[in-house]
Amino acid sequence: MEAKTFDIEGMTCASCAQTVEKATAKLAGVSKATVNLATEKLNVEYDETALSEKDIQQAVADAGYEALSNTQQRTFDIEGMTCASCAQVIEKAVNKLNGVQIAAVNLATEKMTVDFDPAVLNVSDITKTVVDAGYGAVEQIDSADTVDKDREKKQKHIKEMWQRFWLSAVFTVPLFYIAMGHMVGLPLPGFLDPMMHATTFATVQLLLTIPVLYFGRSFFIIGFKALFKGHPNMDSLVALGTSAAVAYSLYGTIMIYTGDTHFAMALYYESAGVILTLITLGKYFEAVSKGKTSEAIKKLMGLAPKNARVLRNDEEMEIPVDAVQLDDIIVVRPGEKIPVDGLVVEGSSAVDESMLTGESIPVEKKAGDNVIGASINKNGSFRFKATKVGKDTALSQIIKLVEDAQGSKAPIAKMADKISGVFVPIVIVLAVLSGLAWYFLGQESWIFALTITISVLVIACPCALGLATPTAIMVGTGKGAENGVLIKSGDALETTHKIQTIVFDKTGTITEGKPKVTDIVTANDLAENDLLRLAASAEKGSEHPLGEAIVNDAVEKNLTFAQTENFTAIPGHGIEVTIEGSRFLLGNKKLMDDRHISLENLGTISDQLAEQGKTPMYIAKDDLIAGIIAVADTIKETSIPAIKKLHQMGIEVAMITGDNQRTAQAIAKQVGIDRVLSEVLPEDKANEVQKLQKEGKKVAMVGDGINDAPALAQADIGIAIGSGTDVAMESADIVLMRSDLMDVPTAVELSKATIKNIKENLFWAFAYNTLGIPVAMGVLYLFGGPLLNPMIAGAAMSFSSVSVLLNALRLKGFKPSALKK
Secondary structure, eight states: OOEEEEEOOOOOOOSHHHHHHHHHHHTEEEEEEEEETTTTEEEEEEEEETTTHHHHHHHHHTTTTTEEOOOOOEEEEEEEEHHHHHOOOOOOHTTTTTTEEEEEETTTEOOOOOOOEETTTHHHHHHHHHHTTTEEEEEOGGGGGGGHHHHHHHHHHHHHHHHHHHHHHHHHHHEEEEHHGGOOOOGGGGGGGGGTOOHHHHHHHHHHHHHHHHTTTHHHHHHHHHTTTTTOOOOHHHHHHHHHHHHHHHHOOOOOOTTTTGGGGGOOOOHHHHHHHHHHHHHHHHHHHHHTHHHHHHHHHSSSSEEEEEEETTEEEEGGGGGHHHOEEEEOOTTTTTEEEEEEEEEEEEOOOOHHHOOOOOOEEOOEEEOTTTTTEEEEEEEEEEEEEEEGHHHHHHHHHHHHHHHHHOOHHHHHHHHHHHHHHHHHHHHHHHHHHHHHHHHHHHHHHHOOOOHHHHOTTHHHHHHHHHHHHHHHHHHHHTTTEEEEEEEHHHHHHOOEEEEEEEIIIIIIEEEEEEHHHHOOOOOOOHHHHHHHHHTTTOHHHHHHHHHHHHHTTTOOOOOOOEEEEEEEEEEEEEEEEEEEEEEEEEHHHHTTTTOOOOHHHHHHHHHTOEEEEEEETTTEEEEEEEEEEETTHHHHHHHHHHHOOOOOOEEEEOOOOOHHHHHHHTTTTTTEESOOGGGGGGHHHHHHHTOOOOEEEEEOGGGGHHHHHHHEEEEEEESSSSSHHHHEEESSSSSSSHHHHHHHHHHHHHHHHHHHHHHHHHHHHHHHHHHTTTTHTTTOOOOHHHHHHHHHHHHHHHHHHHHHHHGGGGTTTTTOO
């Protein structure tokens, strides 16, 4: 199956999005098609053997819109070609790559031009393919390629909408004054007096209306095209309403020309002009708001440096970051951004990774350490080998995750989609029926009936319904990314707020995952550091995790190791070794019992340590107990506050571990766990999650290892710790970029805030249409109330969409409770 994203042009409302979605979904070979009105993108999953990209674009075109493939064009200098056959070989090799639309090689200029999808392929993939074919390829550096085209397109659209508005307003303001001013006592020039010069009065209005109709021509082009194809949209409503007003006014103007001057008081030119101008203003505000909803993606994209300094043929050269290839050696100087992910091979520095991990303290890097693209080098210089480039870098993966999430639909959106899909045809029927009802059953003229029809058509915009969910999801997932919480889909965002039980894996999630020395207890007046020095000397070279923890602690305290002799390992018990002429035994209680060594008063202390979840290691010198060193997997600083916060939110917290019941209970007691699932084998973790689900609970699982992947997939929501394995992150619905457990309640809080925002948006969108349409149909007028003027209807319709977008933008103020004072 192929997954492809298209930019859709020509959509104006939720009904348009529905039309494109339906037209694409019914194609043979398409398994899934979703349209996001806020981002104006179509995401399609299809069988590439049954369907081509052009077939999808044609289906969208047939529906009255345009699907643009998100392609880039790059030019490469080709080295090593000698004949036309060489050019053919390169062309065939590159054209075979998934994501390449067309590749053309010019033998005369020794250049290759490639059109490709950057979401599927990157420049280094293309150059590698040419190298594998036996030739060389170097991208031609062009600074224009670094421009953010999507952002540029949105800015251009905003400028166009603003220009359309003010040009329309230039003609609409005098039109409105001429048509309505005299009714409220405002002066008019004598030659425009409707009583004396009705022909001039009507002609000037017509001349002022024509430019407004021209500037708003897209409403008519798109609206009528959609209507005639059987998929009416919001533009269809506007086009029908304003066309009816203009058509009637033209009839009135002709009647004035023939001598029937009473029609001067029954012209609707100003209604058409004001409606088109106000809706254009609404579209401008909508475009500005939409631009703001995708700021998170822009910020992430802005983190990536444009160029990299690489070593080629022992020379430093600056190239576009897209042209960096795997295993390139890259030079980074103080204050520069790291271009791609890699491994330090020479030099050292402190690197600020806060933009990706949220950790404010710079991380020390030396040879052998990994570095992340887009992080900032602070004070040193170093060289590193590129290990991940293009779409494979951590930053690119994060951007892809956020884009996918923003393009996905939450279940709550499906209700709004279904309604908006049938909304426009129903409104057209209601508008016609209400007009006819007033004409045949009311006391009024057909002018009154026409006013009712226009008002209903103009006020009933389904835009607010269509924008309610995607805009909130865009802002919500964007805020998550800013706070190091990557939510992979709208579905995950919605489900998270329903979670009742969260299961934490113990090792590496609640705990650090690395055993550390926690207590040193000595006997016979031996100093603590002396006991640690002797124990570490004995354990040096040991591969046992407990021994390693003791050695690491001694190294941290700068203790000098002693020489050892006669080292003997005692399987299942410990070790025996000679240090400085004395015989030492290090191991468990079983070893002490076997050698009949009395623990004296240390027995009670060792029991207390074991109850706290610590593992005591006993040290004996010449058959006398010398002390105990306790080792434990220490609890993360954030575990206790995170679990406390989850309890405050009414969520049950469970812990799953392979440890024995006693150790597990000790850890659980320290952090405040409600439920302990101990002695669970890695392969049984998913079954334990399933058992909780069978109790009727919505369960989230938090883990970081390969053995957590099945449980993460089984849970209603899988949450992977960012420091964990790629497998765990693939299986999860949410990825926490840091190892900070406070991000778990942050994810739940963000989900609740986003769903609340969506519900508010849907409420106002539904309420607006539920109240607006009956008022436009004249229900209040029946009982002596006011009649809705078509111009006010147009303003209200534009405001409904903008209000929904502004409400969604309130989510930008979301702050995790961990950051609140």
